[in-house]
Amino acid sequence: MTFFCDRFSGRRYSCSRNCACRRWRVSWLVATSPSVGVLQWQRLAGGDVGGFISRTDVLGAARFGIKNQVNRSSEVIRNGKVSSSSDSLLPIRLAGNILLFTAHGINIIVMHLALQDLKDKNLIIFKSLQWKYITIWNLTFQNIYLLGCIACDLSTMFKIFDSNPFLKQMKRYRTTYFAAVLWPTSLVVSVLFWPIFFYNRELVFPSYIDKVLSLGSNHMIHSFIIVVNAWELVLLPRKRPATHKTNFLIMAVIYVAYFTLMITNYHRTGIWPYPLAYDLYGTIYFPLLMLGILILQIFSYFIQWPLVDLCHGSRKKVD
Numbered sequence: 001m002t003f004f005c006d007r008f009s010g011r012r013y014s015c016s017r018n019c020a021c022r023r024w025r026v027s028w029l030v031a032t033s034p035s036v037g038v039l040q041w042q043r044l045a046g047g048d049v050g051g052f053i054s055r056t057d058v059l060g061a062a063r064f065g066i067k068n069q070v071n072r073s074s075e076v077i078r079n080g081k082v083s084s085s086s087d088s089l090l091p092i093r094l095a096g097n098i099l100l101f102t103a104h105g106i107n108i109i110v111m112h113l114a115l116q117d118l119k120d121k122n123l124i125i126f127k128s129l130q131w132k133y134i135t136i137w138n139l140t141f142q143n144i145y146l147l148g149c150i151a152c153d154l155s156t157m158f159k160i161f162d163s164n165p166f167l168k169q170m171k172r173y174r175t176t177y178f179a180a181v182l183w184p185t186s187l188v189v190s191v192l193f194w195p196i197f198f199y200n201r202e203l204v205f206p207s208y209i210d211k212v213l214s215l216g217s218n219h220m221i222h223s224f225i226i227v228v229n230a231w232e233l234v235l236l237p238r239k240r241p242a243t244h245k246t247n248f249l250i251m252a253v254i255y256v257a258y259f260t261l262m263i264t265n266y267h268r269t270g271i272w273p274y275p276l277a278y279d280l281y282g283t284i285y286f287p288l289l290m291l292g293i294l295i296l297q298i299f300s301y302f303i304q305w306p307l308v309d310l311c312h313g314s315r316k317k318v319d
Helices: 021-032 038-048 055-078 084-114 121-128 134-158 165-203 207-211 215-222 224-235 245-269 276-280 285-312
Strands: none
Touching: 084 134, 084 215, 084 224, 121 207, 134 165, 134 215, 134 224, 134 245, 165 215, 165 224, 165 245, 165 285, 215 224, 224 285, 245 285, 276 285
């Protein structure tokens, strides 16, 4: 068993070479003030503990101190505390998120009212398929995210509900939600929709839908979603994750869940939400379409990180 000598408590007694206090004492000193030079600590520690502190001891203590500093910084990141640079952006980000959420809300109300008292058979089918469209999934993802961000930023700005465990988890995982759910899904929706729409709109957005959804609503659900992504990308400081495994798992769940729902619905009702699928299903082109969407989803995910580096620096998140 190792005992600390009386030198640890400040009394002037000699300290043997094997005493555990010499390493512990220097480690504590360096940990609390790692900016002091190693040679300085060697001189101070040598004079204080009878000259038995070696350079190796001090170097080890310095590493211990620096490690503690890194650990404290990592803890700040893990706990979701906002840095001073992000604090300066918080009021602007909050105001923008409120406007974006309001714009989405107004458009949702307009679309909901337009889909009431329908008599056209095609429009009735269109309404029944609302939750089979990836566009509606993404619209839901965006509104959940914006509402959560508003709650988190209000809590941070006005110091309210800081101890609420649900809000703490929201603050911690909002960047994961944005990176794995919002960013790739929005890009897939917008990048896939507009080229096909301009080539032959009947394949993805038949002309009869114009009776209930205006051009403005169409742009809100297929173009405005990129504005939301760009706003958060620029104003929400974040870093590359140390690992992409969790994000890939979330993306895989969304991908599998959507195609499972769409194919299951077709076998149950004989109806596809997108007319394009009638021509492709049962041919080699349907699995190729699925593969292409998967590749686009992965590409959309990875393209965000160079942009994050450009906006917020190229440091990796410590997990």
